[in-house]
Amino acid sequence: MTISDALIAANRARFAALDPRLPDPGHPPSSGETLVAATPDGRRVGGVVQVRTHPPGTLDLLWSAAQVWQLFPFIGDTGTEGMDALLRAWRHRMDAESPGPDSACTVTWPSRDAEAVRAFLDHGLIPISTLALRTAPPPGPPSREHTVRRAQPEDFEEVLALTEHTFDYTALVAYGRPEASELQAPQLERNLEAGAPIWLAEDDGVAVAVADCGWVNAAPGSWAAELLPPGTWGYVNNVGTEPRSRGRGAGQALMAVVHRAFHRMGATGTYLYYNPTNPLSSVFWPQQGYRPLWTYWEVRPASALR
Ligand SMILES: CC(C)(COP(=O)(O)OP(=O)(O)OC[C@H]1O[C@@H](n2cnc3c(N)ncnc32)[C@H](O)[C@@H]1OP(=O)(O)O)[C@@H](O)C(=O)NCCC(=O)NCCS
Structure with missing residues (x-):
């Protein structure tokens, strides 16, 4: 399973249109598990899931759960439907895992992507943190x-x-x-x-x-x-x-x-x-x-x- 070049290019265009201050999202991470899904009208989306464990005593535990499944979505211009399809596939994939109480599923996504918000909420995700800039x-x-x-x-x-x-x-x-x-x-x-x-x-x-x-x-x-x-x-x-x-x-x-x-x-x-x-x-x-x-x-x- 791979994420197509066309989807990577569409994702890049989507980020550029959303917010001129976003860095180029580039290519999917080279390590992790690839997920693919399709919207009801057949448009394909994909993502990569990485799993990370933060041992006791590490500084990451100040803001993070100890075991984290992080999704890197590539949804191009498919909007709410594309993100929803990918999050469904992720939910299905998580059925094979047995996460402990100190665990989380996370996605970092452009704040200005209003179309994605509803999909995140529908799948139980909450906006826990914001990275904000000041350049004035x-x-x-x-x-x-x-x-x-x-x-x-x-x-x-x-x-x-x-x-x-x-x-x-x-x-x-x-x-x-x-x-x-x-x-x-x-x-x-x-x-x-x-x-x-x-x-x-x-x-x-x-x-x-x-x-x-x-x-x-x-x-x-x-x-x-x-x-x-x-x-x-x-x-x-x-x-x-x-x-x-x-x-x-x-x-x-x-x-x-x-x-x-x-x-x-x-x-x-x-x-x-x-x-x-x-x-x-x-x-x-x-x-x-x-x-x-x-x-x-x-x-x-x-x-x-x-
Ligand atoms: C966020 C925080 C650092 C701001 O510091 P502060 O010394 O309270 O800031 P200021 O007094 O300069 O300004 C606070 C604003 O909230 C308003 N305010 C009103 N009641 C307040 C209250 N009980 N506590 C704090 N702010 C209050 C102030 O009037 C001011 O608004 P204004 O500029 O429109 O007048 C402080 O509230 C704080 O320590 N919060 C708890 C810890 C925290 O959240 N840290 C930030 C983590 S990202």
Whole structure:
């Protein structure tokens, strides 16, 4: 079973028409199992399913189930019907598996493909995360109520505590893990030691918000180039304000400094992930100038795919 060149070309045209900022979807992944299906009127679609297992202690577990079946669809211009046919074939294929409770079926798909949304919903997938970009020029000077400064290695405890508040909140509105802080701590400590771009907002000398960021280079052939337009991107990994200080401008002041700093350092733009189910971040990030590029559709456990 293979995915035809005509379907690959149609898929490429579909992505280009949907959103000019999407990278070329290219060819199906070289490893994995190929699925093929047809719409009721006989149009063929295909996809590749990869299975991944994240062992205990790995950082991927912060956002991912331990065992993941990921579908890479190639549906060309077949729209809702094509995606529906492919998801039916996937459901049928999953009958041969015995996924455990810590498992998921996932698809990463262009956010602007409205025709695919209904098919995902009909098969039990939910939009759990969004990759969003910001490429606008930085905003004017931030508010004077908060002091924003780069975090140093000696700020580790404060940075970790603020990060923990974010995990506590996202565990309410997405799939969190009780051990999130232990998973994150070693990397956070290393990043602070290495002088990574991490900022703190202070109110009267007390740290009330953190922006834990990094650099991602979307060079041709890299994993990042499959997700982002070419360039060097500021990656906004983890942002959180201490619960009692939320809604008082710390987040906005912090991000004004972060956006100006990345702009000054020559970043193409900044990007981040947020959960559409998070009532704070799903409003905050679009207000900060971010717009969705990819949506991460997911169903947990994997056996719940309909
Ligand atoms: C998202 C978050 C970082 C924003 O930081 P913040 O310091 O609250 O941000 P600001 O005060 O600058 O702006 C928050 C906006 O929400 C509004 N708001 C109203 N009530 C609020 C409340 N109880 N909590 C938070 N925001 C509130 C604010 O008025 C503001 O809107 P505006 O710009 O239209 O006035 C913060 O809410 C937070 O830590 N949330 C929990 C963790 C989280 O979701 N992190 C992001 C993961 S992607």
